[in-house]
Structures are given as structure tokens and as C-alpha cells.
Amino acid sequence: MNLRITTHPSASPARSRRVAFTFEGRTLHGYEGEPVATALHAAGVRVLSRSFKYHRPRGIGLTCGTPSCPGCQLTIDGHYGVPGCATPLRGGESVRRERAWPGADWDLLGAIDRFSALVPAGFQFRLLRGSPRLAHLAERLMGVIAGGGRTVAAEVAARALRPGLGERRTPLAVVGAGVAGLAAALAAAGSGLEVVLVDQGEEPGGALRAETRDVRGPDGVEVPGFRLVADLAARARQHASITVLTASTALGWYEGGALPVDTPDGLLVLRPDRLLVATGDYDVPMPFPGNDIPGVMMAGPVQRLINVDRVRPGERAVVVAAEPYGYGLAEQLHAVGVTLAAVVDPRPEREIPAGAFPAALAAARVPYLPGHAVREATGHRGVRRLVVAPLAGRSVVRLACDTVVVAAGRRPAEELLLQRLYHGDVTLDVTRDEADGPYSLPGGVAVAGGAAGTTDPAAALAHGAEAGRRLSRWKPGSDLPLTPLSPGAAGRPSPSGGTSD
């Protein structure tokens, strides 16, 4: 099965340099710059890892992009725990899977999962409770399995011991270089502010890098999303007042205002006068048995796979569209040659807007199952079937597939914000309407884009720019009057006691 997309309907740039790498003794090929996990997936490797305790198989696209995703941790050139979905392929590397014996495809420790009825959650607190000696032996045995024999490679240790980059005071730090963060940085820099723009990705652009559909740009012209952010990123890089730090992670936001950033050149401790949180959002998984089997994927990672990496998630997919963007993604999957076994909408039919199902899919006779709940996914090392059932009635529908794409909603990537809220010096009105757009917190802090609950890219662009302008007008020590920013939301109750202006 060839999952590479040869003729992509959009004009997004394709990666062209084919390189070889070693995977557990075999030579495989991929394209330079694509994530290692993508290269493995395209080469037919479905099981990328095993879960920690029950040794369940883990594949690509499960919870990519979430802070705690363990889905595709690989050992690359002896460095364990490398996130395969975020590590670009260079060529020549040696890649291995972890936490499995003798191997991830046939993992004897996976028996723990097959007998999970005997080892229910919390079994370790029940076993051997009456025999301290046996418990001690078991502990030693577990110690051998634990950590998967992980030992830090000398090169990684040396990197960790490098002297840091010290502290840097900055008038504005923008965390997240997606469409909102880029727009904010450009607007603030245009108003004369020095900006440090931080992003985890190898390239700026965020989620819109995978958007092939048109988005209305700053000048009112509609351009494909990936082109819009590429243009904004190029302008940000050229701007004398903007420092762009890519492949850099803001580790936290501490009392006293320290914002340590892990950059490729070492640890940089930013001390920003103003902060914009533009960390975007991520997919919410859907709870059903088997929702972690390789082949069950989230919408965001799938969109990146097909539009940035140009690799199909599988050959025959079921799209579970609990949110409108699931329908759009189904259309894109169809366009790149994925056979759609069905589009399932788990909402009651009366709640589904008329015309939700794209005409192109209807014309292609893609089965459409509105008002069907997901019962379970089945399969071991890869999903084989998705079982769905009408909300009313007892029948079930078994859909043969090798891929399940879940679009169940998105949530703000709000970790930095929550850390600050936990400090107690800021409060957030959790009842605020997310459609209100960006908002501010006391002390020169604003939130915009997906992190503020905005899902529309054009709105995120406008809100980011507005937040950047207002932050540049703000003076340390005063309140930031920007709650909420959305012009249409004036007069609504504002969060955290601020005022709309």
C-alpha cells in the first residue's frame, strides 16, 4: 500500500529530497524534513510505540501536539523518548521503537493487556500486599522493565549541561507563532515594540500550515491558509524588531515573571513586560473502547499528514464528525484519494445543520450516518472496524476501515495560562463566551487565537493583530483595557473585571 499522495489538489510546497534511514535494522526511505513518525507511517509501520503500563500498541496521530502525548516516542540515534511527530527526518539516522520486548510488533509484555481482565486499573495496589518479600522481588523485576532501559545519551547530557543563554528582558513575548501570534507580533512591532516570538515548531505557522482552504488575509484577499501564514512568517523574520525563536518551547511562566524557553542553543530565561498567549488549541479525543488503537487519529494530525506531509493516513477511513470541521476534513481526505467507508455524525439528527454533508461526498456516494454514536473500535495492531449504532434503536453498523478520523472538538492549549491563573493573582471568568475572541488579564497579559477559543482563522488573525496593537499601547503598571477584544462582543460581561473600550 502506497500512502504517498502524488497529485495533491493544493499548491502547497512538497518535500522533494528522498533520504534513507535505518529502522530496527531495515533500510527505509522518507523525505527530508518530514517528521520521522510520518516517514515510518508512509513506510507501513503502524505500531510506533507501546503504552507504559498495559503495553497497548500506539500509532501516529493519536494526540499529536498535546503536551503529554506519548504516542510516537522513538529512540533515534540512541536518544530515547524523542517525539517522532515533531522530529524532522534528516537521513541516515537509526530509529528504534521503545518499551517492548522483543519488539513493538510482537510484544510479549503486551500479554498484560490481553489479560487486562485479570489486571484491572490499580492492580499493583492489590498484588502481593500480604507478602513484603515477594513485593520486593517484584519491584526489582519491574525496575528492569521500567524506564525501558533508558539511559541518557552522552550528547544529550552534554547539551543539558551547556551554559544557558542567560536572562533577557523583553517588552513583549508572544508564545505561539500561529496566525494569531504572527499577526500580534507584526502589529506590536509595527507600533514600535521589540518582540520575542516563541514557537515549538520547526517553522512558524501553527495549525494553518496544514490549511489548504482559503482564508481572508489582512488585506481582505482570500489566500490558502498555508500561504497566509508563510507570508506572515516571512514578514516576521524580516522585521528588525521581531526575534523569532523556532523549535523553542516556553517551559512555564513563573512567579516573578520568568518565562524560561528551551531553545536549540540552550535555555533562555525571558522576562517579558507584556505577554501574549497564542498557543492555539488541540483536538479532544472521543471516549469509546479502542479509541487508542493505531489508526484512530485526531483531525488536526490527519490534516497535517495529508496537507503538509502529503501522506494518506490510511486507505479506507471512517470520519467521525461531531463538529463541522470534520466534514471539511472528510472532503479533503476524499480529494486526496482516501476511500471513505462512512462519515458518522454522533449528534442527534435534529441538531445537525441542514447541508452539513458536503455535496461532493454525497455525489461520490459516501455513506453518511448522522445520529449514530460510536460504540467501539476493534483491531489489535491496527484498527479493523468501527462499530456505530443509531442513537435510537438497537441495530449496529460495523464499518470495515483501517483509519478512524475523530473530529470531536478542540480545546484551548491553555497550560501557560492556567499556570498563571493558579498563581492566584489573576482570575479568569470561565463562563465567558469563547466566541468573544481574545481577552486580557491584569498585568499586560492577553490571550488570542485558538488559545482564546477562536476557531475561525480569519478571526484569529484579526484578534491577534488587535491584541498586538493594544499590548503595544499598554504601559507597565496599568490595567490593560482589552476585554473582550472582539468588536461584535462589546457590551457583554467582561472577564476578570476589565472594561471594553
Add this chain to the structure above:
Amino acid sequence: MAIPGACRSPLRRAYDVVIVGAGVQGLALAYELAKLGVRDVAVLDRSYPGGGGSGRNGEMIRSAFGSREWTGLFDESLRRWRTLSAELDFNVLFSGSGYLVLASTPEQVERCRADAVRQAALGVRSQFVTAEEARRIVPEVNPDLALGGVYQDHAGFAHHDAVVWGYARAAARLGVEIHTGVTVTGVEVAGGAVRGVRTDRGDVSTPVVVNAAGGAARAIAEMAGVRLPTRTCRLEMIVTESVAPFLRPALASLELLGYCHQTARGEFVGGTELPYPDVSDSLNGTYTLLADMAAKFVRLLPRLAGVRLLRHWAGLVDQADDLSPVIGPAPEVGGFYLTCGWVYGFMGAPATGALLARGIHEGVMPELLRPFSVTRLHEGRLIQEGALVVAAEEGNAA
């Protein structure tokens, strides 16, 4: 999610004993009271069981201290730790992998030597170890920091959440009611004795109130008009990702004010302190301490360089000037008992729960608990315990 052991029925209007705080102290006490046949015991907590220091500590357990008072209580506790899983019918993952207090200067070596001699005299099983022996026990330790120490081969650590769950379930099985999400707002005192507590879910009458409120102990004591000369300080800890086992025993460094261990599944857990107490009631981790912990632990165990952090958190201790716990009846108010001021509260809980339960049940405090009475603080008779690995002011224990 159901909270293990938590009571689902509403709070009753009267109990024989009300314990404020469902941490390891309060739950161990409740379990032991129920075992003695005391009926109608309620444990009230504003949050979830183990949400305070009981779930935020370093999980380490030893009895090799320097004073008669501490060794007596903690040796009894260590004895109970070794059979606690069977006692509670719940594997608390106690690991008797040993506990090494590491000396890094000639002065610290001499202190450890003296401590070991005193411990032997007090009947505590421990041994002074030379630099060579220390490096054999912890081969990965930075040899520059290992000049000797005190080692207890049967001490170790346990899983703190499992301990809380184990006690909670065992107490609930014996009829104890654990009420979570209940905030105590006042303590009713009349005629010099406790009459009940006021809560945000109504008033409860009881002749016995036990203050096991951890970081909030002083506030609860004030509600009863009981003076508690303690102050609330913040401690911070980290846990790393799982790595291959390299550290068998629990390890404390006098030089670095640091303590750590590696769990059975490979995570390294530890905390350090700055040379002064961090007086604060904040639960925020600070960047200052995060950097301190990273630098010190990599110095202590060079193999940790490059290991990633999973989590970093802070917890509160409400500590007395001598860093020793405050246990027993409050002199001002009849029926008001204390088990607070804990800095080593996790390791001390099994013995204290059992002994304090007996004291409350029989009306006479057991010998091992008497030195920890709050009156010592009022009268300025501080306990001289010199084998702690805790930040302290000049002139106190270090």
C-alpha cells in the same frame, strides 16, 4: 471519578470524633480509632484525600535521626511501615531499599558518626558508612559529595498516594465517614471544651476535634482559640520521566539540602531547599527552586543530566521552630487534639496514628508522643534534633 473511601451519604449532625484534614495523618488516626472500636468517626476535608502535603512529599521513610524523641517515634513508625500493606490489605508499594544520609564535608562526616553512635545507644538499627561504602551503596553518586554517611538498610520509601488510598479504604471499611469538599469554618467551644464544628455543609456536634489540617493547621487552631506557634512554609519537588534504574536507596544530602529516590518504575523523585525557610502559603512552583533542584541533583547524581522533568510542584508545611511535630491535646480547650506542625509527616504517620488514637481513646498520651506536646513550644523547650535535612534558621537544626 469516585474517590476511594469517600462517604456518599450526607454529613450527619453528630459524631464521636471529628478529624479535620483527610491527609495521611488524619486518615491513619481515623483508621486506628475505628480499630480501637471508636464509632462515629468523621474525617472532613475541604478538598480531596491527600491533596495537601500527603500527596506532595518526597515519600521517604527512615528512623535514623539524632534525638531520643525523634528516633523513638520514627522507629515505631518504620516498624509499622514494613507490614503496612498487609495491615491495610492494600499494597502501598513500600520499598525497603535502604536510606542513606550523605555527608559531604569532614564536619558532616563527624556528625554522621556521632549520630550513628547515638542511634545505636537508642536501639535504632543504622550504620555509619565510610566514603567507600557510601559509593558502593550509591554507585552513581558524585564521589566528591560522598565522604560518608548514615545508612539504614531496612528504611526506604513508599507510594504516597497509595498510602492515602490504603488508609482511606481501610478506615471506610471500619465505618469511618470521610467527607470531601467540606470546609470547616469554625470550632464550637463552650465551658473550656469542644462542642462541635461549623462547616459549609452545616454544624456538627462532637466532643472531640482533631486538628490534622497540615498547611492549614494554624487557621483551624485559631478557630478554637488554640495558639499554635508555627509558620507555613513552602517546599517544592520534581519528578522526572522513567529511566533505567540507577538509584536503589532513598538518598538525602546534608550538603545540598536535597532528598530523592527512584521509584520502581524508574521515575526520579526529589526536592531541595534553599538555606532559609520559604515562608509562604502559595502552592506555586517557583523557577528559583526548579533551577536549584535541577542543578543540585545533576551535581549529586551526574547521570541525571539530560533526563527530562515530568512534573514540578509545591506543598505546604506548617512548621514549629524546632521542626518537630506538635502532637497531643491542646491545653486551652478540652477535647481539641493536634497532630500538626509536621515536616516529616508522611513517614511519621503510621506510628502517630496508632499512638494518638490510643491516647484519645484512653485519655492518656503514650510515652512516645509526650515530648511532642504543644506546651514545649509555649515554654521554649525546643527539641534538639540535629539529623534533619531541612532548611532552618541560624542556630536551629540543619
